[in-house]
Amino acid sequence: xxGASPLRRAIDAHGFVLLYxxxxxxxxxxxxxxxxxxxxxxxxxATLQGSFGDEARRLLPELASVDSMVxxxxxxxxxxxxxxxxxxxxxxxxxxxxxxxxxxxxxxxDWVYDRVAAIRYRTFGKYDACxxxxxxxxxxxxx
Numbered sequence: 846x847x848g849a850s851p852l853r854r855a856i857d858a859h860g861f862v863l864l865y866x867x868x869x870x871x872x873x874x875x876x877x878x879x880x881x882x883x884x885x886x887x888x889x890x891a892t893l894q895g896s897f898g899d900e901a902r903r904l905l906p907e908l909a910s911v912d913s914m915v916x917x918x919x920x921x922x923x924x925x926x927x928x929x930x931x932x933x934x935x936x937x938x939x940x941x942x943x944x945x946x947x948x949x950x951x952x953x954x955d956w957v958y959d960r961v962a963a964i965r966y967r968t969f970g971k972y973d974a975c976x977x978x979x980x981x982x983x984x985x986x987x988x
Contacts, residue, residue, distance in 0.1 A: 852900045855987055856917055859887040864915040867892030867975030871965040880982050882936050892975050895988035913962050926954035
């Protein structure tokens, strides 16, 4: 990822930035899931709707049509099912079992991911605005 932008500096400093749909109940729940299992870790979070999401799409044009999870790392970005599996790798421990899904071809994994993404608002709800993170984890949110 090129440049010395605020996003690039955050990735360099923390290793990973997870971009997520800030108004999606499932996505917010996933972020809370990560925070509960990794309360002091280096991963940072930003919404796709915020300035860091805009900057990521500017720096990596292939993200222009992505409206779901993106895990930015020093060399680029993982999206969709690969992003979810790399979060499992990041969390480690029992979550490494999820990496068995890498045995499936990415088009199949992404098809399943896309089916869940297609019903995420109906099933898990949609916020009118991005929820404010709790004070104890607010420092891990970039925007």
